[in-house]
Amino acid sequence: MTRSSRPILPRTVSLSRDGDVAVVTLRRPEKRNALRQVECDGIALAVQLAVEGEAGAAGGSPGLGEDAVQPSGTKPGAHPARAILIRGEGDVFCAGADLGGVYESGFLDAAGRMTEAILAAPVPVIAEVHGAAVGAGCQLIMACDLRVFAPAAACWIPAAANGLVLDTWMLNRTRELLGGALARDLMIGGGRITAQRAEALGFASRICDDAAQARRFAHDIAAQAPLSMRYAKAVLNDTNLHPSLSHAPAQDAHRELYDRVWQSKDVREAKAARSEGRRPQFSGR
Secondary structure, three states, rough: OHHHOOOOOEOOOEEEOOOOEEEEEEEEEHHHOOOOOHHHHHHHHHHHHHHHOEOOEEEEOOOEEEEEEEEEEOOOOOOOOOOOEEEOOOOOOEOEEEOOOOOOOOOHHHHHHHHHHHHHOOOOOEEEEEOOOOOHHHHHHHOOEEEEEEEOOOEEOOOHHOOOOHHHHHHHHHHHHHHHHHHHHHOOOOOOEEHHHHHHHOOOOEEOOOHHHHHHHHHHHHHOOOOHHHHHHHOOOOOOOHHHHOHHHHHOOOHHHHHHHHOOOHHHHHHHHHHHHHOOOOOOO
16 A cells, blocks of 8 residues: 555544554544544544554644644554554543534534444444543444543533434434433433443443553453454344344434434524523424
8 A cells, every 4th residue: 555545544533553452542632522524534444444454643743734634654564453442632531522513514424434433343442431421422432342431531411402312323322331211311311420320330341540551451352352252242233133223214213303303493592502602492493
């Protein structure tokens, strides 16, 4: 592969290797690692590169705009990663969708591609959750196979507070991982899941005091039998066995209502309220 034909990563997503563990890092700390289409597609690409055996460096380069892309610095020929660790730079894992971009054409599709890349990866994908994982950031950690939380980490989904809605896959994934009551509390009641609660529920595999502990956990996972883990993940994510976990619109009996929400006056009202610094007044239209 020539340098000019190598896949590219956005500056705000990096890929590196630590032995058998590929590390994907969100690098937008000044925006609390909020996701736009470019970051969603960047994460999907980084996961793909890790699976293909690319050993990477940070995407982009100093002096470029944050949306600019560069050859990722990856070198072909390295063995495929046996585990992938996703983390965020700075004090927050991911503040969710960048609300300046969530309404843009293409964001929802890009978020779906990010999720599907993680689900399709034939190796365990681990979320290292420190600080907050909000909204689309919570979707990102739920797509992962395993999660480790820092002691002060927490996740929540303020979709209803912002007049937004998540797709059927995300709602069913939340129910699968947390159970029906907690899924309702998170999606409807505005509840939060602390690190301690996440560990008690089994949602978090570990509470890790620092990044070094999270990295050791990832290496422990990577040291296990690859084919055994690949089989378990494939069966657990098999949409033929679990149709509710499919992203396919044809299997989504609630698609009409989903589209109606995104086109509603309430979505426009929430957007206006944020720009005007006031509480939204929802009408249900």
